[in-house]
Every structure is written in structure tokens, then in C-alpha cells.
Amino acid sequence: MASITLDTVGKIYAGGTRAVTGVSIDIADGEFIVLVGPSGCGKSTLLRMVAGLEPISEGTVRIGDRVVNDIEPADRDIAMVFQNYALYPHMSVRQNLAYGLKNRGTPRPEIDRRVAEAAEILQIGPYLDRKPRALSGGQRQRVAMGRAIVREPAAFLFDEPLSNLDAKLRVTMRLEIKELQRRLRTTAIYVTHDQLEAMTLADRLVVLNGGRIEQIGTPLEVYRKPASTFVAGFIGSPAMNLIPSRAVPGLPGTAHAGIIGIRPEDLTVAPDGPIGMDVVAVEELGAQRLVHGRTGGEPLTVTMPSDAALSDRLQLAWRPGALHLFGAEDGRRID
């Protein structure tokens, strides 16, 4: 149990490449933080710096009240779940779980107790004496989590742990991770590029782009009030429509904005609506359909009920308060 504090953390690789710039985050004890962003945004580097697998070039990282910059990974009291699980292939599941405890000189009965407990929580009891290669992807994932929880660390670090699983299993495991973290009340930092995973898991999201923080906030804050066009386009599926204001002239209250954002689900068909759209393509999702078209030459997407009437040209209106305005140059939100 511990809080984690990142203070203007930066990373410059030996070759001079800058991966992370001025990242400051205060993570409360027991909080579930998700670092999300496209590949190459520095999220994994940031996590690896917290883990101690990557030297910290600038700033400080605190776990609890200790500055851990120069502390070995083993002594940071953290546990990490890797993308490829990183299970030791020559050891049984039991040995995999016990390895970290054994290295720390935990007494045998205590090891057995904790392994049994973790196996119970994760329902991997029947596989304890198998080798990792005899397990399915989901089971391996559980063992990897088991290896983290037996240690009873101050924090869990997850590096895209679900990206090797199929879509269905990913949803199940997502829920399990969330429940597990709630139950153990252990601080967690979770890295993903999947915005849906980020939304569903996080107490707070940290959206990263180009090695910098774009926005920190609860999933709903980030969804409702994206701080920039980058966040607006990244969080939410289907992505928010971002239209240059000149493509839809005369919309009330948008004169000072360079870019107007409207979520597809906030648009409705209205005969006297101010936005006209020429329909180009329709995607059926079952309960809903996505209608893609153009307005003033710019692409636009609308979510509609699947029984709504379609025509080649639609007039659209938006829900009150659903317009997001962004500056033309910096793409930052204008309130």
C-alpha cells in the first residue's frame, strides 16, 4: 500500500532521443491509474521507469515516501505484469509464483500459504504443478497476475497485460483485474493503447501523446471535457467528429473556435437542423448504425438507431451542451 508520485519525470535515451517530457502525476494509495495513448507515446517507458527497468533521466519518482530513482527494481516493492506474461517456462506454476518470495527469504510455510491463497483467488489451483506452456492464454494471464499478488507489493504495474488475448477473453479478464484491484486495494498503474480498456478500468486516466501528458482525469471527465483535439479524437468510440469551423459556418457561439467537436452519439436527425450531411456509407452494428458522410467537404459520423429512416441527405442537430470548441492553433479546449 503506497502512494506514487511522479515529479517532472523525463526520459532521454542514450542516442539522444527524447521519449518522455515533464510528466507529473500524484497517485493516491489504492488508486487505479491508467496510462493511455497511441504506440510510441512514452507510456510503457514511463511504467518501466517506475518499475526500475529503465533509468530515470529527469525528475523524481516516489513510492510511498521514498525517492526510488536509484533503487533496484527488486527493492521498490512493486510487482509487474508483462505483456507477454514473462512466465519462467522451465518452472511449474507453483515455482513461478514462489520464485519472488523465495528470493526474499520468505519462510517455506508462509510461501505455501500465500501461493495457495493466490491460487484460490485466481482459480488456478488445478494447474499449480503444470508448466506454463501447458496453459491457455487466459490461464497464463492469471498466473502472471498471481505472481504479482503473492508478493503483496505496494503497487501493481501492468504493461498491456491483455493485448495478447482474444477479444472475448479480454473483456472477462478486464473485469477480473478491476475486481481484484478493488478487493486488494493495491495501488495500480496500468498501461494500454486501448481506450475502451482505459475507460472501463481507470479511477483516473492519464492520456499521453508524444511523451507529454495531454490530460489527467476520471474517465467521465476526460470523455465529457476532453482537454484537446488529441484527447477528443482518442477517447470515445466511434471517435468524436472534429470539424474545422469554416466547414460549418454560422453555428451559434462558435465564432472564436478553430475546430468544433461533436460526438457521433450527440448528433440527431432533425428536419430543420443546422448541419447538412451527404451520406457516403453506412455501418450496421445491430442495435445502432454508424452513418458516415460529409459536410462542407469534411468527414462526419453520426450514430443512429438501426430503425431510423435513411436518405442521401440528412439534416442534423446536436444535443444542448454537446459542442466542444478547440483553438485553431494549439487544439486546446476553449470553454
Add this chain to the structure above:
Amino acid sequence: MKRTIFRNQLLPWLLLAPQLAITFVFFLWPAAQAVRQSFLRQDAFGISTQFVGLSNFKALWNSPEYLNSLQVTAVFAVMVTVLSMGFSLLLAVAVDRTIRSSSLYTTLLVWPYAVAPAVAGILWWFIFNPTIGIMPYVLDVVGYDWNHISSKTDALVLVVIASAWKQISYNFLFFVAGLQSIPASLREAAAIDGAGPVKRFFDITLPLLSPTTFFLLVVNIVYAMFDTFAVIDATTEGGPAQATNILVYKVYFDGFVGQNMGSSAAQSVVLMGIVIALTVIQFRYVEKKVAY
């Protein structure tokens, strides 16, 4: 795997013919000759030849010289294998830790493999030459009187070093490849699990390297027993007092210097048996990969 079906029945045989011909002329035929000759005895002038059954083999088991050679071979093979594998693993681990210019190191370290065994032997023979070599001079400073012409131990050490040195490149390449196939995240996970660098090496790296290690073990034993002929021939010629007379050299010496064709053939048949046994072990276990 892609399978090609030949319509013409003759073509596949034609394509195989060169390889089959080489195998027949340079392997099957001489091997058969050796087996045949191992049952025969020739007089000193090669005029009369008589069938003697297994007596050539029996004579080997009763020959102290042959048993000595067997022992020398075992010691030699173990020393060459341990020395060359140990040293190349050390180098491979060092290169694996270096990110920059590791390809340059790799290239340079592969060079000894391109040196012919006889040349390697001569090279080390010069380095260790009691009269003109640099090493005896250095050893003399620390108070050791090196002379591989009279000392059995010195002679054995010389051929072991020369033979092991040549094999280091080969082992090194395989070890580097083996190390690079171990995901970095395993070592990182172990680091987080509280294992220091040395413990990580023995707990994680070495066990995961075991398929490579086993493969190289067999290859190195075979190398030490059979491919080191030129090294011995160029340096000690089996001496002094049989101290470096390994089996493969004794086959040559008894047959072509001593002109005892029957005994030499019997010895080569024994060697052939050992090669076959090692190859079987190789295929049995390496194909399955050593279990982890």
C-alpha cells in the same frame, strides 16, 4: 512444408545423384573397406592376407597403448569441451550485454573458425614453442619451465588450448543466438522478483539455454574426438610418450606409419561406432529439445 511432386520418375534420382555419388565414394565405400579390413591380417609386405575374425578387436582390448589412448581421448575431449564451451558462453554473455557494436565483436570473434585446424595448431605451437615462443618466456618469468616436448602435461595442455580455441567461435555463435532468443522480459521479471544478475543467470538464462548447451555438448565432443587430428599432427604428433595420442591420431599412426592395417581398421570401426552412438543421442534428444 512445401512439397514438390515430380512427374518424371528419373529426375529426382538424377538430382540426387551427385550427392549420392560423393557419399558413396568418400564415405560408404571407405567405411565398408575399413569394416572388411578390420577382420583381416596382412603380412608386412602386403603379399598375403588372411581372415582372422575378431582377433584385431580382441588385440585392442588387450593393448595397454590402446587403453591409454582411450583414456587420453576421454580427458582430452572433456577438457576441450569444457574449456571452449565455458569460454564462449562467457564471451556470448558479455556480447549479449553490450548493445552497441555487438555485431563488430561477433564478426571479430568468428574469425578463428575460418582458420584451418593445422594452421591453428602451428599458431599455438609457435606461441608455446619452448625456444622461440612468447608463452614459455612469460611462464618462465613466473617460474614455470614450459616444455611440451618433454612434459606430458604441457603437451596435453597445448593441444587442448589449440583445439578449444578453434571451436570457441562456433560455440560463441550458437550461444549468442540462444541468448538472444530468451525474451528480455524474463530477466526483467526475475529482476523484479528479487534475483541479482548472477542468480538470474543461473536460475533463468542457463536453464533456458539448455537446448543450445546440449546441442553444443555433443558437437564439441565429436569435434574433440575426430576433428582435432590436424592440431595433434601439426604440434605433438601424439607424444611425448603417448600423452596426446588420441584415438583418431592412433588410427592414422598405426595404419599409415606403423603399417598395421588390420589393427588400424579395427580402431576406425570402433570410432565409427562412437560417432554413430553420438549421432543417435543427438537426434533423439536435440530433436525433442531438452525439456524445460
